């Protein structure tokens with residue numbers, strides 16, 4: 001399936017191509033994925049990126065904010081045959097009840113509106129120093145990411161993503177790392193705002209728990225989109241039952 005770059009969280013800002021290919025995983029791929037997918041969150045992220053890039057190498061030229069959406073999308077379209085609605089099972093965080101939630105790709109998945117001004121980057125001050133931000137593509141992000149995969153001086157994906165937002169990592173990496181990890185007070189607020197601006201573009205989805213509503217609680221929980229596909233292999237089996245025409249016993 002071809003996803004138009006205008007449908008991505010970045011709105012396709014300054015992309016030199018108009019679409020990227022993302023297809024549902026085949027049986028073979030699902031098996032490979034579940035056998036080989038690393039447990040370590042950093043290795044897993046790299047694995048997910050490479051998994052997408054196998055199908056379309058243009059992935060390396062996409063922004064990281066778009067990749068996070070595409071990783072999610074690939075799992076979603078693997079789960080359901082119909083390519084616009086997806087039924088997922090989520091656990092109510094209040095009472096633990098399993099709720100079936102039907103998600104419509106066009107109606108339920110929303111991005112925070114992107115402004116072309118923020119896509120041009122910014123000048124920021126962190127502690128004593130002035131920095132310039134970039135909006136990293138996967139290729140640019142991997143330059144930073146590979147350093148941390150190797151040396152593990154930082155093993156928090158969120159932190160590494162924030163570090164990748166600062167220009168000139170190659171020459172000033174140590175200083176940038178120090179200023180970000182050691183940030184205090186309003187600098188933390190600034191870094192969190194940058195993270196939300198450049199990575200966290202997907203709005204959460206509201207799920208209503210009938211059990212909680214019955215017991216007088218509000219029962220509305222906002223699920224982050226990532227948390228919705230945690231169990232996507234189980235959802236695959238639940239939502240794609242075989243019908244009578246597929247198998248005929250002798």
Ligand SMILES: [Zn+2]
Nearest residue numbers: 092095209212
């Ligand atoms: Zn509940």
